[in-house]
Amino acid sequence: MAQDIKLHRYFNDWMRLYKKGAVREVTYRKYEMTYRQVVMLAPELLMSELTRLTYQKLLNDYAETHERQTVMDFHRHIKSSLIDALEEGIIERDPTRKAIIKGKKPGKHKTKFLNQHEVQLLLDNLTLDEGVNWDYFILLITKTGLRFSEALALTPADFDFARQTLKITKTWDYKSTNEGFAPTKNHSSIRKIQLDWQTVIQFSQLTKGLSKDQPIFVKSKIYNDTVNHYLERLCKKAGIPVISVHGLRHTHASLLLYAGVSIASVARRLGH
Incomplete structure (x- = not known):
């Protein structure tokens, strides 16, 4: 059943089908990075197990080592794939709804501009x-x-x-x-x-x-x-x-x- 597919497998198939060749190579590599992170953080998470709670936990785990803007990009990639999964009937509800974006405190950045x-x-x-x-x-x-x-x-x-x-x-x-x-x-x-x-x-x-x-x-x-x-x-x-x-x-x-x-x-x- 489609619901028994792992999240990272679905995301990988989705990005290859919809993003490869449709976005610039540098952008596609960012999707690939998101895929690798999902594999590492939730290797066994099934599409059928996706709820607001399990999705929020995935975001929180990612946010422990990344700044908020990076977490936002990660969320945006996965959300896009899950909206398609919702339309295809693979999942019944949008688990990304009302997701809270967190992130670690920004590190020291270089000067943005000179006078x-x-x-x-x-x-x-x-x-x-x-x-x-x-x-x-x-x-x-x-x-x-x-x-x-x-x-x-x-x-x-x-x-x-x-x-x-x-x-x-x-x-x-x-x-x-x-x-x-x-x-x-x-x-x-x-x-x-x-x-x-x-x-x-x-x-x-x-x-x-x-x-x-x-x-x-x-x-x-x-x-x-x-x-x-x-x-x-x-x-x-x-x-x-x-x-x-x-x-x-x-x-x-x-x-x-x-x-x-x-x-x-x-x-x-x-x-x-």
Whole structure:
């Protein structure tokens, strides 16, 4: 009987049927992570044994070692599968109804953004006279608020130096074993970004002689941690709070808002 199937088996079948090939690979890996957690926390839990109590216990067990936002994502994945199970008549009631989302106390996070003075100190410590390097990458994200994968995917052809614009139409799938160009996060992420003259001059010089359609910054396998560790050393050298590459995106947004740019304009620039 369908009710005798184990929860983790049902969830695995469900995600393969409905999610594989329908969501981005990075998103699908998150579903796979949820599956592994269910196997570990409730290896024998049957669909027929699912009640609000047994489901809440599963959430509570997961929450002991994860922060609330992560527990929310875990809950959202399982709930989606169980709503389908309810419609298919595999279960009679929704065990996720009125579920309470808990989570362990958040750990110490890195600084979310820098102020104008700290940004200037960071930029002053960049080395921009040795050809393509991570300093140029950090400069560009600071000046544009690009996502990490968007900046990796940039080619010289994406720059329109005469109009001082940069077009974002793709990302670089650095998390996959099959690295290469990939679609943007969503349709809103396809956009043109205005550049200041200083950035235009710096990148027009940098991209001279480079292949027009090849990524500027990708020469081998890229790891997010590699760039974050490099940025950490730069921050310490500049005597400013340590920030992540994604934090530079937050920084760009916060400085624009502080300067009086509307929320809608900032959202468009960031591709939200």
